[in-house]
Amino acid sequence: MSSFPFLLVMILLPAVGAAVIAALPRGREQTAKQLALGVSLVVLLLAVLTTVAFDTNGPRFQLTTSVSWIPDFGVRFALGVDGIALVMLLLIGVLVPVVVAASWNDTAAGNRSMRAFFAWLLLLEAMMVGVFAATDVFVFYVFFEAMLVPMYFLIGSFGGPRRQYAAVKFFLYSLVGGLVMLAAVIGLYVVSSQQLAHGTFSFDALRNLQIDPGVQKLLFLGFFLAFAIKAPLVPFHTWLPDSGAEAPIGGGVLLVGVLDKVGTFGFLRYCLPLFPDASRAFAPWILGLAVAGILYAALLAMAQSDMKRLVAYTSISHFGFIALGIFAFTTEAGTGAVLYMVNHGISTGLLFLVVGMLIARGGSRQIGDYGGVASYAPLLAGSMLIAGLASLALPGTNSFVSEFLVLIGSFPTRPVYTIIATVGMILAALYILLMYQRTMNGPPRGVLLEELPPGAENGPVGGESAHDSVLDHHGGATATLTETATATAPARARLRIRDLSRRELAVVTPLIALIIALGVYPQPLLNLIRPAVSATMSDVGADPHGITPTHAPNKGK
Amino acid sequence: MHTVPASGLLAASWLLIALPLAGAAVLLLGGRRTDRWGHLLGVATVAVAFVIGLACTVQLGGMSGSKSVNLDLFTFISAGTLDVKAGLLFDPLSAIFVLLITGVGSLIHIYSVGYMADDPGRRRFFAYLNLFVAAMLLLVLGNSYVALYVGWEGVGLASFLLIAFWYRRPAAVTAAKKAFVMNRVGDVGLALAIFIMFAQLGTTSFVGVLGSTGALAGGVLTALGLLLLLGACGKSGQFPLQAWLPDAMEGPTPVSALIHAATMVTAGVYLIARSAPIYDHAPAARTVVTIIGAITLMIGAIAGCAYDDIKKVLAYSTVSQIGYMFLAVGLGPIGYVAGLAHLLTHGFFKAGLFLGAGSVMHAMNDSVDMRRFGGLWRRMPVTFATFGLGYLALIGFPLLSGYWTKDAIIEAAFDHGGTTGYVLGGVGVLGAGLTAFYMTRLMFMTFFGRPRWDAGSASTPVDPHESPGVMTVPMIVLAVGSVAAGYLLTQAFPLSAWLSPVFGTNKLESHVVAPLWIGVLVIGAMVLGVAAAWLFVGRREVPVVRPARVSPVVRAARNALYADAINESLFMRPGQWLARALVFVDNRRVDGAVNGIAATLGGSSARLGRAQTGFVRSYALGMLGGAVVVAGALLAVTAG
Amino acid sequence: MTLSWYLVLAAVLFTIGAVGVLVRRNAIVVFMCVELMLNSVNLTLVTFARASGTLDGQVIAFFVMVVAAAEVVVGLAIIMSIYRTRRSASVDDANLLKY
Numbered sequence A: 001m002s003s004f005p006f007l008l009v010m011i012l013l014p015a016v017g018a019a020v021i022a023a024l025p026r027g028r029e030q031t032a033k034q035l036a037l038g039v040s041l042v043v044l045l046l047a048v049l050t051t052v053a054f055d056t057n058g059p060r061f062q063l064t065t066s067v068s069w070i071p072d073f074g075v076r077f078a079l080g081v082d083g084i085a086l087v088m089l090l091l092i093g094v095l096v097p098v099v100v101a102a103s104w105n106d107t108a109a110g111n112r113s114m115r116a117f118f119a120w121l122l123l124l125e126a127m128m129v130g131v132f133a134a135t136d137v138f139v140f141y142v143f144f145e146a147m148l149v150p151m152y153f154l155i156g157s158f159g160g161p162r163r164q165y166a167a168v169k170f171f172l173y174s175l176v177g178g179l180v181m182l183a184a185v186i187g188l189y190v191v192s193s194q195q196l197a198h199g200t201f202s203f204d205a206l207r208n209l210q211i212d213p214g215v216q217k218l219l220f221l222g223f224f225l226a227f228a229i230k231a232p233l234v235p236f237h238t239w240l241p242d243s244g245a246e247a248p249i250g251g252g253v254l255l256v257g258v259l260d261k262v263g264t265f266g267f268l269r270y271c272l273p274l275f276p277d278a279s280r281a282f283a284p285w286i287l288g289l290a291v292a293g294i295l296y297a298a299l300l301a302m303a304q305s306d307m308k309r310l311v312a313y314t315s316i317s318h319f320g321f322i323a324l325g326i327f328a329f330t331t332e333a334g335t336g337a338v339l340y341m342v343n344h345g346i347s348t349g350l351l352f353l354v355v356g357m358l359i360a361r362g363g364s365r366q367i368g369d370y371g372g373v374a375s376y377a378p379l380l381a382g383s384m385l386i387a388g389l390a391s392l393a394l395p396g397t398n399s400f401v402s403e404f405l406v407l408i409g410s411f412p413t414r415p416v417y418t419i420i421a422t423v424g425m426i427l428a429a430l431y432i433l434l435m436y437q438r439t440m441n442g443p444p445r446g447v448l449l450e451e452l453p454p455g456a457e458n459g460p461v462g463g464e465s466a467h468d469s470v471l472d473h474h475g476g477a478t479a480t481l482t483e484t485a486t487a488t489a490p491a492r493a494r495l496r497i498r499d500l501s502r503r504e505l506a507v508v509t510p511l512i513a514l515i516i517a518l519g520v521y522p523q524p525l526l527n528l529i530r531p532a533v534s535a536t537m538s539d540v541g542a543d544p545h546g547i548t549p550t551h552a553p554n555k556g557k
Numbered sequence B: 001m002h003t004v005p006a007s008g009l010l011a012a013s014w015l016l017i018a019l020p021l022a023g024a025a026v027l028l029l030g031g032r033r034t035d036r037w038g039h040l041l042g043v044a045t046v047a048v049a050f051v052i053g054l055a056c057t058v059q060l061g062g063m064s065g066s067k068s069v070n071l072d073l074f075t076f077i078s079a080g081t082l083d084v085k086a087g088l089l090f091d092p093l094s095a096i097f098v099l100l101i102t103g104v105g106s107l108i109h110i111y112s113v114g115y116m117a118d119d120p121g122r123r124r125f126f127a128y129l130n131l132f133v134a135a136m137l138l139l140v141l142g143n144s145y146v147a148l149y150v151g152w153e154g155v156g157l158a159s160f161l162l163i164a165f166w167y168r169r170p171a172a173v174t175a176a177k178k179a180f181v182m183n184r185v186g187d188v189g190l191a192l193a194i195f196i197m198f199a200q201l202g203t204t205s206f207v208g209v210l211g212s213t214g215a216l217a218g219g220v221l222t223a224l225g226l227l228l229l230l231g232a233c234g235k236s237g238q239f240p241l242q243a244w245l246p247d248a249m250e251g252p253t254p255v256s257a258l259i260h261a262a263t264m265v266t267a268g269v270y271l272i273a274r275s276a277p278i279y280d281h282a283p284a285a286r287t288v289v290t291i292i293g294a295i296t297l298m299i300g301a302i303a304g305c306a307y308d309d310i311k312k313v314l315a316y317s318t319v320s321q322i323g324y325m326f327l328a329v330g331l332g333p334i335g336y337v338a339g340l341a342h343l344l345t346h347g348f349f350k351a352g353l354f355l356g357a358g359s360v361m362h363a364m365n366d367s368v369d370m371r372r373f374g375g376l377w378r379r380m381p382v383t384f385a386t387f388g389l390g391y392l393a394l395i396g397f398p399l400l401s402g403y404w405t406k407d408a409i410i411e412a413a414f415d416h417g418g419t420t421g422y423v424l425g426g427v428g429v430l431g432a433g434l435t436a437f438y439m440t441r442l443m444f445m446t447f448f449g450r451p452r453w454d455a456g457s458a459s460t461p462v463d464p465h466e467s468p469g470v471m472t473v474p475m476i477v478l479a480v481g482s483v484a485a486g487y488l489l490t491q492a493f494p495l496s497a498w499l500s501p502v503f504g505t506n507k508l509e510s511h512v513v514a515p516l517w518i519g520v521l522v523i524g525a526m527v528l529g530v531a532a533a534w535l536f537v538g539r540r541e542v543p544v545v546r547p548a549r550v551s552p553v554v555r556a557a558r559n560a561l562y563a564d565a566i567n568e569s570l571f572m573r574p575g576q577w578l579a580r581a582l583v584f585v586d587n588r589r590v591d592g593a594v595n596g597i598a599a600t601l602g603g604s605s606a607r608l609g610r611a612q613t614g615f616v617r618s619y620a621l622g623m624l625g626g627a628v629v630v631a632g633a634l635l636a637v638t639a640g
Numbered sequence C: 001m002t003l004s005w006y007l008v009l010a011a012v013l014f015t016i017g018a019v020g021v022l023v024r025r026n027a028i029v030v031f032m033c034v035e036l037m038l039n040s041v042n043l044t045l046v047t048f049a050r051a052s053g054t055l056d057g058q059v060i061a062f063f064v065m066v067v068a069a070a071e072v073v074v075g076l077a078i079i080m081s082i083y084r085t086r087r088s089a090s091v092d093d094a095n096l097l098k099y
Helices: A006-023 A029-053 A083-102 A114-133 A137-146 A148-158 A163-195 A203-207 A213-230 A239-246 A249-259 A261-274 A276-302 A307-327 A331-362 A378-391 A398-410 A415-440 A467-478 A502-520 A523-539 B008-012 B014-034 B038-062 B092-115 B122-141 B145-163 B170-201 B206-211 B218-236 B244-250 B253-262 B264-274 B276-280 B283-304 B310-330 B333-363 B381-395 B401-415 B418-447 B469-492 B515-538 B552-558 B560-609 B616-639 C003-023 C027-052 C056-086
Strands: A062-070 A075-081 A449-451 A493-495 B069-079 B082-090
Touching: A006 A029, A006 A062, A006 A075, A006 A114, A029 A062, A029 A083, A029 A114, A075 A083, A075 A114, A075 A137, A083 A114, A083 A249, A083 A261, A083 A331, A083 A502, A083 A523, A114 A137, A114 A148, A114 A249, A114 A261, A137 A148, A137 A163, A137 A261, A148 A163, A148 A249, A163 A203, A163 A213, A163 A239, A163 B560, A203 A261, A213 A261, A213 A276, A239 A249, A239 A307, A249 A261, A249 A307, A249 A331, A261 A276, A261 A307, A261 A331, A261 A523, A276 A307, A276 A415, A276 B560, A307 A331, A307 A398, A307 A415, A331 A378, A331 A398, A331 A502, A331 A523, A331 B069, A378 A398, A378 A415, A378 A502, A398 A415, A398 A502, A398 B069, A398 B082, A398 B145, A398 B170, A415 B170, A523 B069, B008 B038, B008 B069, B014 B038, B014 B122, B038 B092, B038 B122, B069 B145, B082 B092, B082 B122, B082 B145, B092 B122, B092 B253, B092 B264, B092 B333, B092 B469, B122 B145, B122 B253, B122 B264, B145 B170, B145 B218, B145 B244, B145 B253, B145 B264, B170 B206, B170 B218, B170 B244, B206 B276, B218 B264, B218 B276, B218 B283, B218 B310, B244 B253, B244 B310, B253 B264, B253 B310, B253 B333, B264 B276, B264 B310, B264 B333, B276 B283, B276 B310, B276 B333, B283 B310, B283 B418, B283 B552, B283 B560, B310 B333, B310 B401, B310 B418, B333 B381, B333 B401, B333 B469, B381 B401, B381 B418, B381 B469, B381 B515, B401 B418, B401 B469, B401 B515, B418 B515, B552 B560, B616 C003, C003 C027, C027 C056
Parallel strands: none
Antiparallel strands: A062 A075, A449 A493, B069 B082
16 A cells, blocks of 8 residues: 555646646636546545555655656655645645635636636645655755746736735745745755765755754755745745735635645754754744744734735734744644644634635625624624634634644743743734624624615524514613614615525535544644654754653652 | 542543533534524533532542542643643532532523523524533533633633624624633633643643642742632633623623623632642732732722612622632632632522523613612512522621621631731621622612603513513522522531542631621621611612712722723723734835835836847947957956 | 958958947948958958968858858848838837837
């Protein structure tokens, strides 16, 4: 079973699928969608099978494939996964079919075809699998840059009104980081050719190099800049709100859900093991950026009026937590950070999707254009609430486990940073509730409002039809004491909104199920992640077994 | 701390949490299909949980040896040296909470069937109530601080959902947000305490942490005590995080009774009592607990005197009574049992009072303005009787519940000794007087005097009537509890004996002030309070419109001593300014720098582009010039 | 005969050609000046070939002639078509290829 080249197939299959979809004749949109869904489901199946074939007690990289590619420079097309990459592959496997289903009824602006959208989506999936599965730094770099192309077209061709600006900004930002990283990759090659018989890009070989600390710092910064832009850490973040806001919902989910994780994945996979001395030297600075980012982005999120930008800023805040977990150099925090990468993809992905569904109904991204949706679309409101609660890391949802692990793991080594970071927990509650309550609660108002003709039944379209009268009955009485209780809607009005359709339910249900399941029983994923994080921590000189408490643990039960 | 593995029925104590949780899940996922019988399911799960809880408690009582029963369910989080088991701890302390939550919970569920009968969202209401009961049970049953934390935030969520149950009312929505966020502030304290426990001891379980407090340094213990106190203050509405609790009355009245009076808000007391070994080693933290309790009890009592909203008065009364409990548990071993006994009796009479208030609101078209009540005793005899018993219990009328438990706290405060003891005891006595004043005022305004209500509109005439049986029966049961619980818990079946496996036996032989004199003092204060209320409220007509010209003291009390104003000017406004300033910084400075670079590059490329004139001859000149430079350079190199 | 006379002649021809390209506006004249420069280079090539006794320079000179012939064909065609559309053979009038 393990001889089957899972990873290669997971790259080639969507790539081929993308080519086939692109080659379909015009007007075969339905076929394109079905093909995209089929291919992405097969990739999900492959990801699951890969997980089954993966042995947590086995060697660090498993299911390896290695083919000579450019022998003159020692480049091999080498693939393999450790636990960290594996969970990311699972995340990709889950998110892409969800995104395909979520984009099912989208229409492209102008004369563009949704065929192209699904083709780019599948190509993006191939590239994302490649970037996580690469075990050769050069191959990683190639996928890292190639990933930009499909995302550029997804944003630039299918995005919102300012899509061109956003796409170019995204592309240039990433390209700058990528080019600096290219210099560092070449630098690594030069160092390896000085120390080894042949220069190489192989991760395993590079990990064993003894690099001069000064050189390490330069190379580290080269990689770090690329990853800090990708992740993104404050102050390299300003492309994300623009891209996140302008991207089509499907593209946006993959952008914040998976693509950005390449940055934090890069910290863990490349920065820490390859440049341990430099990592330790720069850790206080990076932690400072991370913690500043948590608070800074959270405050900014609170002040946003555009829902998609708000979600983008919450992501920046969450990336601060992930970076904190990675650069705290403990197994607990590192494990938490990796789990956070997965959980954030699920919870923010869901939040993005639900926000997108609301925007699709109202046609506006402004929070102020909605209000009182909950009584007309309870499923939509419930989904947003669950996504929001997962975003603010409420216990019982998946994000709690990861945020808790990051913080509890960072506290023993970095108490000050951790204490400041916990303030982010309060701010998270604020920005999520602000968005949820303003759009979903309160009296009905905003773009979806329609006044009823006289004589029509004053109540929601189906559902809790007697709600209004009872509420007025309650509300009117208390208004004498609570001056704030004022009704803003005209007396005879309702919202014109559909609740979630069957297809949309099929989109949100798997993610909600994962949020709850991973919130209650995260251990299977933790078991996958832990060995890889332990290995990384021993690379960087930390205790791979975890934190030793100040006082010997009391074993008496 | 020594635990034994669960056996018998106790091995199934996870059902206590699972049943209400399943109820909530069925009701939420089932949608409108469950509308017809949803409320019955909601009541059934909690009632069955109560029976299980009772059976478990009986089994626990019959056990010899260790009375701490541990039940590990599964590994929740394991990474590195952190190993958190999802598990339950059933001991005498959690047993009394289980009984309180499921017992009072069942009664309030039954009451809600009637109270919410006309509300189309009744199913959703029961789903949230069940969710609350499940989370609250997890809070008191969890065997580690992490499990407690999960329940802790779970009840916060349920409280948020239920306060905003009528989510079209802006006031309810704002109150829910306020409650959640202020609770989160406290939760941060609890979370940090958990982090310190793990960093110091490598474990978060009660057994591991509380069993090795001796190993910890004094500073660490004080820090732990204060952080846990911060968490407790958030959840229990204690100073300085008390402002959310009165606003939480925007929720339906059964919610106020169950969550914001009887159970959830007492979680802070549970946390401190559970962490007794930590506080026993951290006297400084314990002093802070008593101070917080004393301050809050005064704030609550003063604010309670000025409000005209019947639920707000009861809410401030809750704040004040929980202040008593904090004061008690802060006193150390002599106070734990007194505080917990008051918690239990308070659970009875305050829940009963809220249900009575709900019954009044039900009769008065959901009005809460006491200036519009009056003379209701004639119209609603059952409500009046049950409410009256709860009132007597709360003000500490001799031989009723509050008398036994509040006196015990004041006694313990005096027994603390020294100036501190006299100050705390004095505050307790003063609080008792104020309690008598505001509750008597409430009684006069609501049940006595001339009827002051409007006729109402034609469609919804105001016609006060007694509530249906499904509502009055729980009120009667709770009234019986209000009368008898104090005697039962302090005299007949002493709580101190039941809890001795947890807190040990602390029998104080010599008192600083003789209990008899304390009793006289407290009763005297109570009589003074009642008399004052009669003087100011009872003997004259209550104005329908609240007097505007009042002394600064009354104005301060009406504004709850300006807690909201302080929060607003200290945190909210600066926070908003900061957020707005940061938006400017982000758009103009950070993003501006990036766009500035782009603009500079674009501008310079445009300027350079002007060199491309399109005239062939100028290009040729350029080529020639270039060739000359190259040739010159070659010459210079070869010659030099 | 010294080598330098030929080279001086080539340099003079080249300079005349270069100045012509830079100062004249008529496309035909510019074209002829370009040819002059090419031929001056050819002269240099042949001179050095003769001096060093190899044929390489002469071979390259032939290449230059062939290329020049091809260039004349294309160039004159362009000039003709520009003249037809604009009624002018001035190089300054055709300045569309700019920023």
